[in-house]
Amino acid sequence: MVSKKKIMTTMVTSVALASISFTAVGQVVPQLGSNVQATKAATSAINDYINNNNIQPVGITNQEGTFTQWNGYENGVGKPEGVVIHETATPGATAQNEATYFNREWSNIYTYVHAFVDNNEILNIKNTDYTVWGAGPTANAKFVQVELCEVSTTDAFARSVANQAFYTASKLVQYNLPFTPGVTVMSHNDVSKKWGETTHTDPVGYFANWGYSMDQFYDLVGKYYNQLKGTTSGGTDTTDTNSGGTDIGNSHNIRVKNSNGGFVKLVSFKDDGTAVPVEVRALANNTLWYTDQTKDYDGVTYHRVSTNEWVDNSYVIGNN
Structure with a gap:
């Protein structure tokens, strides 16, 4: 409990580090x-x-x-x-x-x-x-x-x-x-x-x-x-036939990083199949995400990390 009782925890000296925080909700x-x-x-x-x-x-x-x-x-x-x-x-x-x-x-x-x-x-x-x-x-x-x-x-x-x-x-x-x-x-x-x-x-x-x-x-x-x-087996088939995604099981984790920016961009797919940028969401650099589908669009492979949010494979730096 970090309650509102004003119990002071020891502060450490502030370090002037550049923020690589979440730049979007x-x-x-x-x-x-x-x-x-x-x-x-x-x-x-x-x-x-x-x-x-x-x-x-x-x-x-x-x-x-x-x-x-x-x-x-x-x-x-x-x-x-x-x-x-x-x-x-x-x-x-x-x-x-x-x-x-x-x-x-x-x-x-x-x-x-x-x-x-x-x-x-x-x-x-x-x-x-x-x-x-x-x-x-x-x-x-x-x-x-x-x-x-x-x-x-x-x-x-x-x-x-x-x-x-x-x-x-x-x-x-x-x-x-x-x-x-x-x-x-x-x-x-x-x-x-x-x-x-x-x-x-x-x-x-x-x-x-x-x-x-x-x-x-x-x-x-x-x-x-x-x-x-990904150390357990089982799970439901998460293939999304409506989106054309490919089921890759329930134990696939990807680590993502944007080497040229402070966060990893996402896209979503419209009903006509075209990709559009997600403006208000992003993934923090060097974070691990579960993905259940891949989709190819315009020569790029995307991994699904939410219902209709996908990350470009170029941001993937490794699997665990």
């Missing part, structure tokens, strides 16, 4: 196979509810915030060591509500995180190549940090933790990190116990209100991590 929806199962079975009523109701995480919306500190992690820019899990302790506030508050008040309350998650949205407000102020100086220098919003129904809680677990898994994959519970994924409670620089215990108490635990959350992270890494 963008959402890319994960194309996850609905039948893919985790290697380790989920063992909670909430995880069973997610599986039985085929709840899928939403896309990550990139909306650059107002945090003006651009400091690299202790190992360098773009080199986090894992993800810290928080919860907001603000019942009923949405991800956008929280982002608006922190964007306005961070310079007064001395806290900020990379993302807020609720049952409808994953809102990333700070480029995760750079640090934030959320869990004390040691953890701040090591981890991406994400806050879970408090909701009031079982369905909303299930959807929100699915979204938070997917965000967590996607960041591990993006930075080529292993999934090691308690090491590369930690609760704020774990951080407080390990380094003693904060006294927060979230999200343990909030999880417990729903009969949930960090171990069960780890199961869910593992499920999405395996899907994104």
Whole structure:
């Protein structure tokens, strides 16, 4: 929890680094196979509810915030060591509500995180190549940090933790990190116990209100991590016969980078088959995305990363 109690986390000296942040508001929806199962079975009523109701995480919306500190992690820019899990302790506030508050008040309350998650949205407000102020100086220098919003129904809680677990898994994959519970994924409670620089215990108490635990959350992270890494089998046929796309399975991940710009452009295809630029969305450089189809147009191969958003193969720098 990075609450509004004005608990100050140690600030580090600002470094005048050029921003390579999200230059456009963008959402890319994960194309996850609905039948893919985790290697380790989920063992909670909430995880069973997610599986039985085929709840899928939403896309990550990139909306650059107002945090003006651009400091690299202790190992360098773009080199986090894992993800810290928080919860907001603000019942009923949405991800956008929280982002608006922190964007306005961070310079007064001395806290900020990379993302807020609720049952409808994953809102990333700070480029995760750079640090934030959320869990004390040691953890701040090591981890991406994400806050879970408090909701009031079982369905909303299930959807929100699915979204938070997917965000967590996607960041591990993006930075080529292993999934090691308690090491590369930690609760704020774990951080407080390990380094003693904060006294927060979230999200343990909030999880417990729903009969949930960090171990069960780890199961869910593992499920999405395996899907994104392509280490599990199964899934539905995602061929889109209307668009002429070619199904390439449910375990194909691409890493993208625009060597001549700060972000990777996307295109969409009109009903007549022609490609048009997507003006308000883009992918961050050096990020990993799941793709389920390819399409050839005007001599160029495109990979689908959302329902009708495609990335030029020339931006693809490798598969994992």
